[in-house]
Amino acid sequence: xxxxxxxxxxxxxxxxxxxxxxxxxxxxxxxxxxxxxxxxxxxxxxxxxxxxxxxxxxxxxxxxxxxxxxxxxxxxxxxxxxxxxxxxxxxxxxxxxxxxxxxxxxxxxxxxxxxxxxxxxxxxxxxxxxxxxxxxxxxxxxxxxxxxxxxxxxxxxxxxxxxxxxxxxxxxxxxxxxxxxxxx
Numbered sequence: 001x002x003x004x005x006x007x008x009x010x011x012x013x014x015x016x017x018x019x020x021x022x023x024x025x026x027x028x029x030x031x032x033x034x035x036x037x038x039x040x041x042x043x044x045x046x047x048x049x050x051x052x053x054x055x056x057x058x059x060x061x062x063x064x065x066x067x068x069x070x071x072x073x074x075x076x077x078x079x080x081x082x083x084x085x086x087x088x089x090x091x092x093x094x095x096x097x098x099x100x101x102x103x104x105x106x107x108x109x110x111x112x113x114x115x116x117x118x119x120x121x122x123x124x125x126x127x128x129x130x131x132x133x134x135x136x137x138x139x140x141x142x143x144x145x146x147x148x149x150x151x152x153x154x155x156x157x158x159x160x161x162x163x164x165x166x167x168x169x170x171x172x173x174x175x176x177x178x179x180x181x182x183x184x
Contacts, residue, residue, distance in 0.1 A: 011055055013048065014063035015039045016072055018079045019175065020168050023145065025075065026051055026059055027067040031089030034142050037164035054094060075145065081175070084112035086146045099137035101125050107147045113176045117155040139163055145172065 011033065013026040024039035024047055025032065033055070036047040048059050062068065070088060077083035090107070092100055105124050110116045116124075118131040118138075127133070138149040144164060150172040154160045159179075162169035173179040 009055055009057045010067075011051060011057055011059040012062040012065040012067050013051075013059045014061065014065075014068050014072060015044060016075055018075065020079075020164070020171050023075065024048075025068055025071050027065070027071060028055070028091045028093075029067065030091035030093070032071045032143060032146060033091040033094060035144050035146055037144065037168060071146075078145070079175070084176075088146065090143060090146070094142035095137075095140055098125075098127070098130075098133060099140045102134055102137040103141055103143070103147050103149075106149065106152065110148060110151045112148075113178060115151050115153045115173070115178055118152055118160070119155055121152060135161070148172075151176075151178075 009028060011026055011028055013024055015022045015024050021037065022039040024034070024036040024044050026034040026036075034047070034051060036043065039047065051059050063072070074083055074086050074088060078086070092104070095103060102121060102125055106116070106121060109124060118134045119128070122128060122130040122134045134152070138152050139161070141147055141149045141163070144150070150162060150169045152160065159166065159169055159173065170179055
């Protein structure tokens with residue numbers, strides 16, 4: 001606790017190897033706060049700098065932290081095909097307003113193996129016609145994979161853009177049985 005009797009903000013992180021490459025997972029006492037794709041050294045370092053700036057504290061590498069243990073277990077089970085839904089406390093402090101509203105609807109309303117269009121998701125949150133804003137919200141998702149922005153696709157059947165790259169999106173959709181396994 002600090003001198004005012006408040007708990008200091010604490011951010012712990014670890015990198016987890018997955019079928020789509022290394023993922024950085026970061027958590028606070030509130031829950032999982034950030035998931036970052038392609039967490040090689042330069043990407044990881046940039047993500048940690050942004051987290052420190054946004055949350056006001058230096059993230060600490062602590063893969064054995066109880067704050068991360070369940071998130072790591074569930075992410076590993078998801079990529080092993082043993083888990084279809086995440087049941088984790090989430091810290092939404094990196095996103096607010098319309099993007100948070102859209103992401104919360106996505107997290108609770110679009111299950112494993114299903115997809116939703118950008119426009120359909122906009123309608124679900126009472127903003128028909130806001131498909132482009134939904135796309136921006138997906139790009140701002142601080143918790144990809146766990147909050148499944150990969151399940152949001154174009155109405156014409158295209159897979160749409162993706163912060164982790166289109167190939168990563170294809171692989172996640174293939175893992176969930178939505179697309180055939182990509183050929184390499």
